[in-house]
Amino acid sequence: MNPLATNGRRDFLIKVVSVTATVAAGGSMSGCASDRDWGPQFEYGVASGDPLATAVILWTHARRSDMSAVPVPLTWEVATDAGFQSIVASGKVTAEPDTGYTAKVDATGLRAGTEYWYRFRQENFRSPVGRTRTLPEAGATQVKLAVFSCSNYPAGRFHAYSDAAARGAQVALHLGDYIYEYASNGYASAQAAALGRQSDPVNELITLEDYRKRHAQYKSDPDAKVMHAAMPMIAVWDDHETANDAWRDGAENHDPTREGAWQARRAAALQAYHEWMPIRTGSSREVIYRSFDFGDLASLHMLDTRLIGRDKQVGFTELLNPATQVAAQQTLASATRQMLGGTQSTWLQGRLAASPGRWQILGQQVLMARMEFPVSVLQALNPTDTSAAAQAAGQAAINAYLTAKAKRAANQPLTPQETDLLDTTKNPKLGYNLDAWDGYPVAREILLNTAVQAFAGRDRKLVSLAGDTHNAWHAQITAAGFLAAQGGLAANTAVGVELATPGVSSPGLESYLTIPPAQITQIFRGVVDDLRWMDASQRGYLLLTVTRAELQADWVFVSDVTKTSFTASIGNSVKVT
Incomplete structure (x- = not known):
């Protein structure tokens, strides 16, 4: 059982039962609408995201029950109560065939730091009701964030999502791999048939329609519906929203001779992502980096370490092969090697210098701390x-x-x-992982020096969040000293902390190493100087409680992602001051 106060748990369950009952029915109908009305179905529920102090994105999917390919006009409503007695904002939006029958609206003119309820409707047909909130302004005293990554549908159930809602998380952060692109017999699919969670479509994702179908499948998950209906989400993509180990101009899991041009596949993936995620879409779908200020308490900078600026990864085979070793070492150590790209790096520098939060939080995909092993071991x-x-x-x-x-x-x-x-x-x-920041060491060093310079003379704390590995980590972030001769940080200077979330369902190190998880942990703790704690085998999420004085990180692990019923417990807690 979750260690929640009795009244809080009861109140939450009352709300969730009402929401999920409506979700299961695909929305509700009141009045005496005729069967000829072919009212819309809301089979994927509702979601909200990208909250600001006065605005939030609202999302749904709506299609006529006869599945005809026609636009579905909708009215959206925002209220201060679950019964919609006090509607404070409303408007019109259409679920178009060109957007896969998804509909998004930026609800503006709202009050800061306020909880709202929202829904979509067409005449007597109503969507499930969702709960969202706006970000606070100056003077906020606490914020509670649930951090997710690596939710793999065939690998298991998304219990982490509903547990975070039950624990009262206010905002969900998803650091990428919200979906996976593999075919139904691909990665982590061994138990999919037994679980009734085979991937749809069965083929690897290539086209726009492929990616749309996979997003729809993930949105159909009951735990995902509960989470999305309970809180707004702030999300970024990692690689599997397109293809494994993606970089700016390609991916490990993309073969242009069989699968066509990378740019076409990437464009299809990004279009589907913007259609199906409650994200604020700007003039370019490729630009996903953005910031969120929780008053002057915390500033969250969501980064794209995957697609917009990343140079191609260097492989271990290149580094360990005498014939390619020198060239690979030179590439790895290059001062021009990019993870974020120039434009995003300049943007981040400005945000670190200007944003008001004491806690400067990087919401990004891959491990930033130095997870270094001696070459003899590698x-x-x-x-x-x-x-x-x-x-x-x-x-x-x-x-x-x-x-x-x-x-x-x-x-x-x-x-x-x-x-x-x-x-x-x-x-x-x-x-050990050259797809992470360890594969871009000079770019990391520049970022750390930039952060220290931006924080000079101000009370600022750097926290980097990460996902990607499917395991849980707590590490010190230290400088390597590459820029010390130019007046930069000396080697081993502490700059911040890293808090990495486990996978929602994707298997971790324990799935491909033959040694017990406790031994894996012992090895990493013994070899990696900056590592403070890790868990090598459990699934779950990271729950952050942020106040002015401290940031508490609780790693919450679920008992089993292969069973319908589960328990959840806190496996480790860290306080950062």
């Missing part, structure tokens, strides 16, 4: 070989390194081999 592990023999060799290399590290810490004499293992000129360190 070579033995061989990321391209996950066999038991290869992992045994990796374990031996890890043991040798940790033994040498422990002996040095205890001031015990080292053998010549152990001395060499700890000498970074002979055994340099390299990030």
Whole structure:
């Protein structure tokens, strides 16, 4: 059971039962409408997102019950009460065939820091009712955020979503991989048939209609409906909204000889994303980075580390192959290598300098902290070989390194081999995940120096949120010292903290390493200097409670994503001051 106050839990469940009952029916009908009216169905519920102090995006999907390909005109309403006795904003919007029968509206003229209820209707046909809220202005004392990532439909149920709603989260943050692009027999689909969660369509996503269908399937999930109806969402994409390990001009999971031009596939994916997500769409669908100020309490900067500016990833095979090693090292260390791109970097610099929040929070996709392993370990592990023999060799290399590290810490004499293992000129360190910021080390160093300069003379705290790995992490973010000679940060200067959310349902390290999760954790904690805590095997989400004095991070884990019933509990808590 969730550790919630009895009255709060009861009140919430009353609201959710009423909402989900309506959702299950695809909306409601009052009065005596004729069958000839072919009223709209709202089978994917409602959602809200991108809240500002005076505005919020409202979303739904509506199609005539006879499935005819005609526009569906709707009225939207916002009220200060669930019974809609006090409607404070309303207007017209149309669910068009050209947008996959989705409808979005930017409801403006609202009051800051206020809870609202909203719905869509056509004559006597009404959508489910959703609850949303606007952001506070100056003087806010607390905000409660639920942070999600990596919700994979065939891998399991989205219990993390409904649990966050039950715990009273005010705003949902989704850091990417809201959907996955794989075919029905692809990644994490082994139990899909047994769970009744096979991917739709069955093929890998390529076309606009493919991506629309997959978004629709994910929106049909009952836990997703509850969460979206309970709170606004602020979301960014990662790679799987397009294709695995995407970068600016391609992706690991895209073959242009079979799947056509990358730009066409990306455009289709982004169009479907903007149609199906409650996001404020600007003049360009490609620009998703944006900021949200929770009064002067916290400023949230949502970044795109995936599509708009990222250079192609460097692979371990290139770095460990003597024939390509030098060129790969030069690419990795290049001062011009980009993760965000120039335009986004300039924008972020301005926002860090001007935004009012004490807590400066980066909502982005991949790990920013230095998750570095010695090359001796990486070579033995061989990321391209996950066999038991290869992992045994990796374990031996890890043991040798940790033994040498422990002996040095205890001031015990080292053998010549152990001395060499700890000498970074002979055994340099390299990030284990080069798709993360470890693969863009100079770009990260520039960002950290930029943040410190922007915060100079002001009470500011940097917190970087991440998803992507499907595991939970807490780490110190430190400078590498690349710019120290130019007056930048010295090596190992602490700049901020990283809080990374586990996957909603996607499996993590435990799914492809043969060693127990506790041993995985022990290895990472022993090898990675900046790592403070991790969980290598559980699914769930990150719950943040932010006040002026502190930011509390609670990692909430669900008991089982393969069963309908579940329990949830806090697995770790950290207070940042």
